[in-house]
Amino acid sequence: MKRALLQLLIAGLTSLSVNAQTDSFYLLKPDRVFDGEQMHNDWIVLVKGNKIEAAGSMKFKLPENTRVIELKGMTLLPGLIEGHSHLFLHPYNEVSWNDQVLKESRAERTARAVNHAKATLLAGFTTARDLGTEGADYDDVGLKKAIEKGVIPGPRMIVATRAIVAKGAYGPNYGNPDVELHQGAEEAGGAEELSRIIRSQMGKGADVIKIYADYRYGPNGETRPSFTEAEWAVIAATAKNGGRKVVAHSATPEGMRLAAMAGVSSIEHGDDGTEEIFKLMKEKGVAFCPTIAAGDAVLQYNGWKKGVGPEPERIASKRKSFAAALRSGVTIVFGGDVGVYSHGDNAREAELMVEYGMKPIDVLKSATSVNADVFGYANKIGRIKKDLLADIVAVDGDPSKSISDIRKVGFVMKDGKIYKEKGVQ
Numbered sequence: 329m330k331r332a333l334l335q336l337l338i339a340g341l342t343s344l345s346v347n348a349q350t351d352s353f354y355l356l357k358p359d360r361v362f363d364g365e366q367m368h369n370d371w372i373v374l375v376k377g378n379k380i381e382a383a384g385s386m387k388f389k390l391p392e393n394t395r396v397i398e399l400k401g402m403t404l405l406p407g408l409i410e411g412h413s414h415l416f417l418h419p420y421n422e423v424s425w426n427d428q429v430l431k432e433s434r435a436e437r438t439a440r441a442v443n444h445a446k447a448t449l450l451a452g453f454t455t456a457r458d459l460g461t462e463g464a465d466y467d468d469v470g471l472k473k474a475i476e477k478g479v480i481p482g483p484r485m486i487v488a489t490r491a492i493v494a495k496g497a498y499g500p501n502y503g504n505p506d507v508e509l510h511q512g513a514e515e516a517g518g519a520e521e522l523s524r525i526i527r528s529q530m531g532k533g534a535d536v537i538k539i540y541a542d543y544r545y546g547p548n549g550e551t552r553p554s555f556t557e558a559e560w561a562v563i564a565a566t567a568k569n570g571g572r573k574v575v576a577h578s579a580t581p582e583g584m585r586l587a588a589m590a591g592v593s594s595i596e597h598g599d600d601g602t603e604e605i606f607k608l609m610k611e612k613g614v615a616f617c618p619t620i621a622a623g624d625a626v627l628q629y630n631g632w633k634k635g636v637g638p639e640p641e642r643i644a645s646k647r648k649s650f651a652a653a654l655r656s657g658v659t660i661v662f663g664g665d666v667g668v669y670s671h672g673d674n675a676r677e678a679e680l681m682v683e684y685g686m687k688p689i690d691v692l693k694s695a696t697s698v699n700a701d702v703f704g705y706a707n708k709i710g711r712i713k714k715d716l717l718a719d720i721v722a723v724d725g726d727p728s729k730s731i732s733d734i735r736k737v738g739f740v741m742k743d744g745k746i747y748k749e750k751g752v753q
Contacts, residue, residue: 364711378744407454407719411663445482447672469533542583606656622665
């Protein structure tokens with residue numbers, strides 16, 4: 329028995345030795361490194377296997393099998409994190425939201441999502457928080473697993489499956505009470521049903537719970553809160569018990585207030601948010617995801633000639649609410665509601681955040697370390713730091729000076745695997 333145990337131990341040690349010898353090593357040598365918090369001009373980064381082995385200004389003897397990658401003129405960053413995406417949607421000027429939900433088959437929508445995942449990754453976004461399949465049920469869970477298994481290329485996915493709405497509040501809705509239409513989210517009525525649905529979604533693979541805190545279902549189509557304080561208490565308690573964060577879609581001050589008081593992780597959109605509401609969110613530790621690019625895109629689809637005609641009232645209101653958020657000091661996460669506009673064009677949100685008054689370096693923080701912290705993944709991604717996962721991108725230029733440089737992606741690594749390398753086909 330002792331001899332058998334000894335042989336097993338020796339075999340185990342031999343296996344570990346072989347694995348150590350076959351680990352891939354990459355030494356990345358850019359002009360500068362943004363580590364998720366600040367810029368460094370004299371750093372190099374060593375990757376071993378799927379993790380960052382070392383980062384900083386250093387000299388050391390490299391392992392024999394190290395591949396040195398010169399990134400001249402480039403800035404190296406943690407893999408960017410898209411905070412609000414819908415991989416099962418495509419731009420509304422191609423096909424309306426209603427027709428995507430009602431007329432496109434689940435097979436077609438999944439085929440599109442595969443392409444969207446690849447475009448997202450190659451744009452430098454190695455992680456995406458996908459906040460609702462909009463009628464494609466739990467297909468985001470399958471897409472996530474296919475990416476994890478290496479079946480298709482794509483970002484790390486944080487999935488919400490079916491967003492949760494108040495019964496009768498969402499869509500598609502053509503105003504005919506005799507017709508029951510397939511809905512873009514899961515309907516809930518009352519605390520007991522909310523608890524059941526949240527538990528069901530967690531069991532089917534939801535990483536995060538998305539709640540519509542308000543929506544356009546008032547008597548005259550005005551936006552009204554979806555759930556009561558008592559119902560929010562059940563939402564918060566059920567999700568917390570399952571170890572899930574809650575995010576809230578909200579446009580109105582009252583919807584935002586109810587969500588913030590319930591302790592959600594982030595509030596999405598916040599079009600009519602006030603400085604008072606943003607200060608409450610800061611006090612409660614609730615982050616803000618402004619999704620500027622979605623409204624900007626939709627208004628252009630509807631005929632607004634950006635840069636030519638006067639700005640629509642909705643744009644002026646968004647500028648005002650974003651300025652109030654900046655003044656309040658609330659944590660701002662990066663997320664554009666991509667899917668309303670093209671996947672792979674995720675940088676559009678970053679450019680608008682700067683246009684609306686945020687410093688480029690703060691936008692870079694939002695898209696890396698801040699998102700990782702708020703989403704609960706800081707021990708894995710979001711920074712160039714020893715022992716974190718090797719999700720790394722490099723862009724031409726310096727995006728801390730010109731944010732549009734994050735479009736110039738020349739290198740993408742996720743989990744230690746290179747998916748894009750400038751000059752290499």
